[in-house]
Amino acid sequence: MAPRGWSCWRWAARPRARLLPGAAFPFGFRQLLSTLELAPHICVVGSGPAGFYTAQHLLKHHPRAQVDIYEKQLVPFGLVRFGVAPDHPEVKNVINTFTQTAHSTRCSFKGNVTVGRDVSVSELQEAYHAVVLSYGAEDHRTLGIPGEELPGVISARDFVGWYNGLPENRKLAPNLNCDTALILGQGNVALDVARILLTPTELLEELREMINLPGSRPLLDPADFSGLEELIKEAPRPRKRLLELLMQTALKPPKAKEADKRAENPRAWGLRFLRSPQEVLPSPDGSRVAGIRLAVMRLEGSGQNAQAVPTGTVEDVPCGLVLSSVGYKSRPIDPRVPFDPKLGIIPNSEGRVLGVPGLYCSGWVKRGPTGVIATTMNDSFLTGEALLQDLEKGVLPLSPKLGYSIIEPLLKNRGVQPVSFEDWEKLDAQEVAQGQAAGKPREKLVDPQQMLHIIKQ
Ligand SMILES: Cc1cc2nc3c(=O)[nH]c(=O)nc-3n(C[C@H](O)[C@H](O)[C@H](O)COP(=O)(O)OP(=O)(O)OC[C@H]3O[C@@H](n4cnc5c(N)ncnc54)[C@H](O)[C@@H]3O)c2cc1C
Structure with a gap:
């Protein structure tokens, strides 16, 4: 495959004139359309690792892509905030990378918007060149x-x-x-x-x-672990280490002092x-x-x-x-999006949703609820890559699309109040300040009304 930088350049330099009969438009509008055509508007649904890593890949490898990340919670980061255990602070460091992505001038966070309820996937598809579903596995x-x-x-x-x-x-x-x-x-x-x-x-x-x-x-129970020595020799390294630890604990009695x-x-x-x-x-x-x-x-x-x-x-x-x-387990969020209830995933081929051009998926909703953040990262980069290839090959036609400008009035009419990444940073500062007062790294805000109140201050 050609180096990504080169292929991006080739994509960006594709001639525009044939697509836009500019003479029919006043100069400003024509210029606007030309700019829009060069900048694919991409929407990502979900701001967990899959959403952020997909956005990161798109922003890094496409010089003009605009990525809006929609999230149902008032705060970003999905299971990194709401799943990873509080005693694994080093795992939560990925938040720093996600924050860098969110700070890109070509990335925008729209929290407090539940896709499938506040706005449909079809409406998003109307407004964006591509929609990536990265909404995880919220059921059990x-x-x-x-x-x-x-x-x-x-x-x-x-x-x-x-x-x-x-x-x-x-x-x-x-x-x-x-x-x-x-x-x-x-x-x-x-x-x-x-x-x-x-x-x-x-x-x-x-x-x-x-x-x-x-x-x-x-x-x-020692009986559960006896005779495993031979069997674990062939096990993959992480599993072998875990089993050795368990066997040692079960089979080797601790010294008298430790036992007491x-x-x-x-x-x-x-x-x-x-x-x-x-x-x-x-x-x-x-x-x-x-x-x-x-x-x-x-x-x-x-x-x-x-x-x-x-x-x-x-x-x-x-x-x-x-x-x-x-x-x-994932759940379907929109009746127009294919869903495999048995596997609990959106049927896809390398992240391209089957039968729906322009619709992609990444993370747990793409492959099922297994794997750590690193697995989710690799899988999300692959979806991002598939999307970029489709742009490059013209599978995703770059007809003018206005992205969030189309969605914003819809949300307003429906009484939805989206929150921005700056709003999250306000909440973050408040949580850290509350935590410091109590001698801990942060005290999480859990009441949405209180959170909205802080945002509005
Ligand atoms: C309890 C637990 C502990 C874990 N601990 C670790 C660990 O220590 N280390 C590690 O590497 N991995 C850990 N993992 C795995 C890791 O969290 C996952 O690999 C990763 O979070 C999956 O990413 P995702 O983006 O697909 O899903 P999620 O992280 O779940 O993100 C999905 C996002 O989509 C949003 N969303 C859902 N529905 C909608 C909607 N309709 N509209 C808009 N937004 C929506 C959700 O609110 C969420 O923010 C853990 C997982 C769990 C469950």
Whole structure:
């Protein structure tokens, strides 16, 4: 492929005169149209990593592209703000890169606009040369078992939103006074949730240290880990390191002093394998969760073909809180946009939405809710690249489009008040000031009314 700089230049230098019979227009208007034609107006829906990395790629590799990022929240950054655990501040440093992108004179942030409700995707397509859907995976997978609706059963998605200050989860009030919290799932989110539950608030540190977390002791069944030495030799490096750590904890008893110290710890955590949730058990008056029934499973077959099958035995575990961490899931936001309900993604080929020219997708809504920020970055750059190639090849005709100037009056008529990146910076300054007063890096604002009030000051 030609170097990006060169191909951009070639694209920008494509002759315009044939497309614009200028003699019919007064000079100023003709000049305006010519400028518009050279500057593709691109709209990105969602301001998480996918939205920002797609915007970054477009701005970096196209000298005239104008990118507007629409976001339903009053604040930007998606799961970097509302998902990544508060004790992973280094992960949140990507916000500095996103802020640089937002400060580009060719980029504009439109917060407080829910696409699919305040403005349709078709309206955006009318106003912009291309629309990129980067709206993540905001739903959660359900367990589909009886009792799931009982108070005290919550999705990890909501719990994460609650401890991360997501406005819609601010009133969640999980019951943290019970003895046992049971987490269904053992993925990264489940481990984040376990760590946050176990960690004294003054000491929110890293997951790897969960094994040595002050005040907590691991409860791992050695039988779950014996005989794994040979098997893990072939495992990819990160998984191998994790398994070695778990095996060491489960199989090597700590020295006497350490064992005494651990025994005194008031909190404990454990991993239980080959258990499948069957039913959430209610308290005697039926008002809330009192336990969970798990089917005990065993493995049939070996290697990649191994399958967990029920043994016929069930196990009841008493608990006061059930957190289901069995995955996030995207939802359709506009009936005119194709959506695969089974995979929970927008069907696409390399980020081009199937059957809808000019519509693209990136991030979790493109490939499903897996992968870290770096994975999302690579995937978003690929979508950005596909879009640039379509511009270059003329697949996206550059007829005059006015971008946000078309959308702004629509939003105004519908009573929507978009907020800008400068507005976010006001909120950011307020959060940092509130945090400093309380001796912490920031105190998040969670009440949208209060946030709008601060913005207007
Ligand atoms: C609990 C949790 C912890 C994680 N921790 C880490 C970690 O420590 N390190 C790491 O590398 N990765 C971590 N990840 C993964 C990382 O957060 C994701 O890879 C990444 O955020 C996905 O980016 P995205 O932009 O596709 O989605 P999101 O980050 O979800 O962004 C989507 C954005 O779209 C907006 N939106 C949704 N609907 C609309 C609409 N209708 N109109 C307008 N805007 C809309 C949302 O408000 C949101 O801002 C974590 C994920 C979770 C769930």
